[in-house]
Amino acid sequence: MDKQIVHYKDLGIIDYKSAWDYQEAxxxxxxxxxxxxxxxxxxxxxxxxxxxxNYLLFCEHPPVYTLxxxxxxxxxxxxxxxxxxxxxxxxxxxxxGDITFHGLQQVVGYPIIDLEKFxxxxxxxxxxxxxxxxxxxADFGIKGERSQGETGVWIEPGIxxxxxxxxxxxxxxxxxxxxxxxxxxxxxxxxYFNNIIPCGxxxxxxxxxxxxxGREVExxxxxxxxxxxxxxxxxxxxxxxx
Numbered sequence: 001m002d003k004q005i006v007h008y009k010d011l012g013i014i015d016y017k018s019a020w021d022y023q024e025a026x027x028x029x030x031x032x033x034x035x036x037x038x039x040x041x042x043x044x045x046x047x048x049x050x051x052x053x054n055y056l057l058f059c060e061h062p063p064v065y066t067l068x069x070x071x072x073x074x075x076x077x078x079x080x081x082x083x084x085x086x087x088x089x090x091x092x093x094x095x096x097g098d099i100t101f102h103g104l105q106q107v108v109g110y111p112i113i114d115l116e117k118f119x120x121x122x123x124x125x126x127x128x129x130x131x132x133x134x135x136x137x138a139d140f141g142i143k144g145e146r147s148q149g150e151t152g153v154w155i156e157p158g159i160x161x162x163x164x165x166x167x168x169x170x171x172x173x174x175x176x177x178x179x180x181x182x183x184x185x186x187x188x189x190x191x192y193f194n195n196i197i198p199c200g201x202x203x204x205x206x207x208x209x210x211x212x213x214g215r216e217v218e219x220x221x222x223x224x225x226x227x228x229x230x231x232x233x234x235x236x237x238x239x240x241x242x
Contacts, residue, residue, distance in 0.1 A: 003236050004054055004113075004235075004236045005236065005239055006054040006111075006231075006237070006238050006239070007053060007054065007239050007241050008055075008057075008058070008227060008238045008240045009240075009241045009242060010058045010242045011057055012059060013060045013061070014059050014061065015061065015062060016061045016062075016064040016091055016102060017089075017091065019059055019110065020091070020093070022057070023057065023110050023180070024179065026053075026055055026179075029053075030053065030112070030175075033050055033051060034052065035175075052114040054111075054113040054117070055110075055112040055113070056109065056110070056111050056113075056227075056230060056238065057111075058108065058109055058223055060102075060105065060106060060107070061106075061108060063086070063087060063088045063089070063102070063104075063192060064089040064091065064101070064102050064103070065088060065090045065091075065100070065195075066090075066091050066093050066099070066101075066102065067090075067091070067092045067093065068096050068098050068099070069093065069094055070097075070098070071092075071097065071098035072099075073099075075196055076090075076195070076196055077194075077197070086195075088192070093170075093180070094172050095171055095172045096151075096171055096180075097168070097169065097170030099197065100168045100170070100198060101192045101195075101198070103192055105187035105188050105219060106183055106186060107184045107186055107223055107226060108182070108183045109182045109183075109226065110179060110181045111179075111181050111230075112177065112178060113177070120176055122171070126151055126169060128233050128234060129169060129171075130153050130167075130169070131233050132229045132230050132234075133166075133167045133184060133226075134153055135229040135233070136184070136222065137153070137209075139225045139229075140225075142166075142212050144166060144167070145157050145158075147163065151169050152167050152168050153167040153169075153184075154166065155207060155212065164204065164205035164207040165198065165206050165207070166184065166185055166206075166209070166212070167182055167184045167185070168182065169181065169182045169183075184209075184222070184226070185207065185208035185210075186209050186219050187209070187210040187216050187217055188210075190206055190207070190208060190211065193206045209222065
């Protein structure tokens with residue numbers, strides 16, 4: 001069987017709302033294809049043949065805090081005026097998860113993929129996204145791990161007082177089409193995390209490749225490794241549209 005094609009686009013530095021609107025448009029276009037097929041009573045076995053399109057978007061956002069649909073605003077430790085002074089935007093989103101930060105030199109990855117062409121299992125999807133990050137960290141000599149009951153990728157999650165999160169995740173899925181995704185800290189300014197309780201998890205640190213390695217990391221190299229590992233984990237063929 002031929003591999004699924006995933007169309008890759010690097011959006012560069014883009015404000016959060018513009019990227020969110022773009023994702024939503026891609027998702028809704030795919031959902032419309034499925035709705036039309038349902039109206040024509042296409043059998044479930046034919047879903048694999050539907051002309052939905054898979055995408056993987058990479059970008060950086062100017063400083064922004066985003067809150068998941070089940071998140072708690074009490075995890076934001078500064079008010080609107082303070083955010084404005086610091087030049088930070090804030091959005092309530094429709095993804096899972098709690099509060100997180102996006103900023104420059106953080107790779108934000110947004111897969112918009114039709115899981116019915118892979119598997120219909122959100123838990124498995126999140127674990128495979130985590131695996132992409134774990135393999136990428138290994139490429140840089142860092143041991144990334146999962147933390148039981150906590151989505152994302154961590155370093156030393158089992159050592160109390162040393163647990164530190166390097167990649168946050170939160171997704172939305174509609175008619176098995178995904179959006180939102182992951183945020184991997186590369187050379188990110190981690191001071192922005194001091195204004196929030198990241199992901200609503202008390203007393204745990206946030207880290208970056210730069211902090212772990214003690215040096216600035218080549219940002220473009222991280223993106224290349226992520227793409228390679230995404231292909232490997234999801235068994236797809238990535239076609240660049242840039």
